[in-house]
Amino acid sequence: MVVSAVGKVIVLQRRQRSLVRLFGHYLAPDVIKHMARSEQLPELGGDTRHVVVAFIDIVGFTKMSEKLADQDVVRVVNACFDAIGQSITKHQGYIDKYIGDAIMAVWNAPNTVENPEKAAVDAAHEIINLLDHIRQITDQQELDLRIALNAGPVLVGDIGGEHRRSFTVMGTTVNTASRIESVAKDKKVRLAISQSVADGLPKSYPLSEIWTGQLRGLSTDLSVYTLDVAEIYMESAPKDAERQSGQESSNLVEFPR
Amino acid sequence: MVVSAVGKVIVLQRRQRSLVRLFGHYLAPDVIKHMARSEQLPELGGDTRHVVVAFIDIVGFTKMSEKLADQDVVRVVNACFDAIGQSITKHQGYIDKYIGDAIMAVWNAPNTVENPEKAAVDAAHEIINLLDHIRQITDQQELDLRIALNAGPVLVGDIGGEHRRSFTVMGTTVNTASRIESVAKDKKVRLAISQSVADGLPKSYPLSEIWTGQLRGLSTDLSVYTLDVAEIYMESAPKDAERQSGQESSNLVEFPR
Numbered sequence: 001m002v003v004s005a006v007g008k009v010i011v012l013q014r015r016q017r018s019l020v021r022l023f024g025h026y027l028a029p030d031v032i033k034h035m036a037r038s039e040q041l042p043e044l045g046g047d048t049r050h051v052v053v054a055f056i057d058i059v060g061f062t063k064m065s066e067k068l069a070d071q072d073v074v075r076v077v078n079a080c081f082d083a084i085g086q087s088i089t090k091h092q093g094y095i096d097k098y099i100g101d102a103i104m105a106v107w108n109a110p111n112t113v114e115n116p117e118k119a120a121v122d123a124a125h126e127i128i129n130l131l132d133h134i135r136q137i138t139d140q141q142e143l144d145l146r147i148a149l150n151a152g153p154v155l156v157g158d159i160g161g162e163h164r165r166s167f168t169v170m171g172t173t174v175n176t177a178s179r180i181e182s183v184a185k186d187k188k189v190r191l192a193i194s195q196s197v198a199d200g201l202p203k204s205y206p207l208s209e210i211w212t213g214q215l216r217g218l219s220t221d222l223s224v225y226t227l228d229v230a231e232i233y234m235e236s237a238p239k240d241a242e243r244q245s246g247q248e249s250s251n252l253v254e255f256p257r
Numbered sequence: 258m259v260v261s262a263v264g265k266v267i268v269l270q271r272r273q274r275s276l277v278r279l280f281g282h283y284l285a286p287d288v289i290k291h292m293a294r295s296e297q298l299p300e301l302g303g304d305t306r307h308v309v310v311a312f313i314d315i316v317g318f319t320k321m322s323e324k325l326a327d328q329d330v331v332r333v334v335n336a337c338f339d340a341i342g343q344s345i346t347k348h349q350g351y352i353d354k355y356i357g358d359a360i361m362a363v364w365n366a367p368n369t370v371e372n373p374e375k376a377a378v379d380a381a382h383e384i385i386n387l388l389d390h391i392r393q394i395t396d397q398q399e400l401d402l403r404i405a406l407n408a409g410p411v412l413v414g415d416i417g418g419e420h421r422r423s424f425t426v427m428g429t430t431v432n433t434a435s436r437i438e439s440v441a442k443d444k445k446v447r448l449a450i451s452q453s454v455a456d457g458l459p460k461s462y463p464l465s466e467i468w469t470g471q472l473r474g475l476s477t478d479l480s481v482y483t484l485d486v487a488e489i490y491m492e493s494a495p496k497d498a499e500r501q502s503g504q505e506s507s508n509l510v511e512f513p514r
Contacts, residue, residue, distance in 0.1 A: 005262035012269035018296045019276055025298060025422045026284050039275045041282060046331045062474060065428070070305045070412050077427070078301050082418025095421035097354055100431060155327050161339025164352035165282045170334070171322070174357060217319060 028094060028110045031158075031167050041165070046157020051169060052107040052120040052149055052197060053177040054093070056084055056127065059144035061101035076138045077101060083134050084127050084145075091123035096168055106169050109156040117200025120149050121193065121227070128190045128231055144234060146184050150177035151196040172217065179215045180224055187211060188234040189226045198225045285351060285367045288415075288424050298422070303414020308426060309364040309377040309406055309454060310434040311350070313341055313384065316401035318358035333395045334358060340391050341384050341402075348380035353425055363426050366413040374457025377406050378450065378484070385447045385488055401491060403441050407434035408453040429474065436472045437481055444468060445491040446483045455482045 088105045092113045096104045107116035124147045152173035184192035187210045208228035345362045349370045353361045364373035381404045409430035441449035444467045465485035
């Protein structure tokens with residue numbers, strides 16, 4: 001009896017650790033630890049917090065999907081998400097969610113990050129440098145990546161109702177990040193960052209303004225920048241020409257949510 | 258010793274049940290039960306399955322956000338998501354994720370649903386009938402809802418990498434559902450359903466074609482329908498006029514992902 005009860009305690013303790021570890025793949029570990037201790041759900045609701053939000057798109061995904069069997073599409077997506085996720089995590093970012101072929105990631109929530117702008121740009125730069133590796137492991141030479149970063153206040157917390165909850169961030173800062181991605185697409189750069197992200201970077205980072213205008217949903221003009229390094233440009237087309245047209249507004253910029 | 262070990266077993270068993278229950282708010286219960294039993298993550302990857310995908314948008318959210326304190330925004334969003342989520346769950350749907358102020362839901366994955374088209378349309382109709390209730394509990398008279406439904410094959414399974422996983426669905430069927438929402442917006446209806454959803458409904462459902470054209474990302478024309486009941490129309494404007502213009506293509510239809 002004693003032996004069996006003690007043995008069972010050990011088994012159950014191991015199982016609890018295992019469950020917490022397994023669930024940690026789906027939800028922020030801090031949220032899980034809190035639940036395991038308190039045996040309660042976090043309060044629904046949230047706090048306002050300054051974060052950097054990233055949208056990271058796999059470019060050419062739809063085209064690729066048409067050529068591949070379903071199982072291979074998932075294999076390629078997972079290989080991309082795994083490689084990109086490692087860079088995000090290494091640079092202290094949090095993967096908020098996958099939206100189709102895109103990753104939404106956050107810096108400075110739920111964990112504190114000292115300089116979220118620098119951490120996010122460093123991660124983005126590293127991810128873009130992974131492109132050849134990603135093409136190689138997935139055997140998809142036409143894949144490309146596009147990353148948009150925006151900094152600002154968001155609501156952070158548990159969103160949802162009784163039947164489904166998500167720990168996430170929401171607000172204009174998120175929508176704007178998504179719209180900045182359209183600027184990146186328009187300007188054929190792999191990375192586009194907002195003024196607010198640029199302002200948080202060390203002076204040594206080689207920034208180049210690529211666009212100024214009014215994004216849908218914003219009441220003032222916004223400048224969008226990129227890192228002026230060769231691997232950021234999708235085409236080896238003359239960079240100067242692109243930069244010259246950078247001051248014009250674009251009609252292509254649109255985001256539906 | 259015996260007592261304390263036996264007591265601990267009871268505590269640990271209760272805690273494990275509690276963890277599984279708490280996690281059920283964040284992840285499909287079937288996936289959790291599988292993990293709790295096997296103490297292993299599900300295989301990454303997926304199967305192809307016929308589902309109905311829904312995008313349910315809170316209309317007027319951005320405008321509302323500007324007027325409210327952050328805490329109130331979260332309170333309103335959560336009240337909406339809770340009320341809508343209850344209808345989805347009642348009609349056998351699964352809440353895949355929250356994307357900003359929108360809900361993405363699925364019928365026939367992970368659980369089998371006998372007639373997913375009917376279940377999804379019934380849920381959508383019920384949700385739209387909840388609008389007055391939602392406006393009342395949130396004290397936001399200007400809130401509105403927009404729902405788009407599409408049926409077709411998707412990839413269902415665990416997506417992601419080592420650092421973050423999601424049980425989700427992906428594929429053209431999902432993107433098309435999102436684009437159909439733009440048709441609903443354009444035509445000022447609260448519900449837009451694709452031909453494939455319409456084909457799966459009982460003959461008694463009063464369908465009305467509102468648009469035919471080529472959505473971005475698709476190579477053939479698609480017809481979009483609505484339920485021809487008063488509460489579906491956002492404006493009490495002449496419905497016939499709207500229906501007459503329903504055959505024209507729209508340039509507004511666009512989805513970025």
